[in-house]
Amino acid sequence: MVRKQIVAGNWKMNMDFDEGRDLAFSIIRKLGPLHSQVIFCPPFIHLNYLSVLTKGIANLSLGAQNCHQQNNGAYTGEVAASMLKSVGCEYVILGHSERREYFAEGDEILAQKVDVAIANDLIPIFCVGEKLEIREAGTHENTVEKQLKGGLFHLEKDLFSKVVVAYEPVWAIGTGKTASPQQVQEMHYFIRKAIANKYGKKIADMTSILYGGSVKPNNAKELFENSDVDGGLIGGAALKASDFIDIINSFPKD
Numbered sequence: 001m002v003r004k005q006i007v008a009g010n011w012k013m014n015m016d017f018d019e020g021r022d023l024a025f026s027i028i029r030k031l032g033p034l035h036s037q038v039i040f041c042p043p044f045i046h047l048n049y050l051s052v053l054t055k056g057i058a059n060l061s062l063g064a065q066n067c068h069q070q071n072n073g074a075y076t077g078e079v080a081a082s083m084l085k086s087v088g089c090e091y092v093i094l095g096h097s098e099r100r101e102y103f104a105e106g107d108e109i110l111a112q113k114v115d116v117a118i119a120n121d122l123i124p125i126f127c128v129g130e131k132l133e134i135r136e137a138g139t140h141e142n143t144v145e146k147q148l149k150g151g152l153f154h155l156e157k158d159l160f161s162k163v164v165v166a167y168e169p170v171w172a173i174g175t176g177k178t179a180s181p182q183q184v185q186e187m188h189y190f191i192r193k194a195i196a197n198k199y200g201k202k203i204a205d206m207t208s209i210l211y212g213g214s215v216k217p218n219n220a221k222e223l224f225e226n227s228d229v230d231g232g233l234i235g236g237a238a239l240k241a242s243d244f245i246d247i248i249n250s251f252p253k254d
């Protein structure tokens, strides 16, 4: 069973209109045929024109960085999953540690967001990961298991099979500190085992599990080479065309 290999670029709250367009153009101009699924996850303002710009480019998709948990209504300042779908989004990042930390998104809201995303035919890229003190206390697997159970494991099997998981240790995000290939493989193996326990081996073997946390051109290959790592969720390095392309070119795995 071949899992989808994915490189997703999370632009976070960076890039105004012109900067974002220039970045996307620079990347697209230099892209060869894509052997993995590449996803641009820009701020909302870029989604509409990027869906036109990327249309027809095989294996290049768009993702949002968040959606609201309700379908529509009086939620000033929010964006609904159906709206994202209507501008050509195929993916949505949910449960990013910055959303958990700064916007108090916990298990219950995230589970609702997962449901509304799937109901609108968006693929959630569901992030899990522990803080430094949890890693140091050695309880990181418990924490990640709890996040999986709280936000994802309510799904029926057929719906869970649509989800992508991203392991992003909080201590490695934007810090320049990367988890070692061994730490990453151990956690990805643990996540796949937890999925297998809940949904069976076949579904677990089909689920793409991405690593995120200071992935750069000089470490992407050794991180992606791990047998349970199916790609990356890239923050800082997604903002520089040459870095992002080098990371994309770390695929296919040898």
Ligand code: PEP
Binding pocket: 010, 168, 172, 173, 174, 175, 176, 212, 213, 214, 215, 233, 234, 235, 236, 237
């Ligand atoms: C992220 O924000 O998802 C991320 C992994 O950021 P960075 O690559 O900058 O650590």
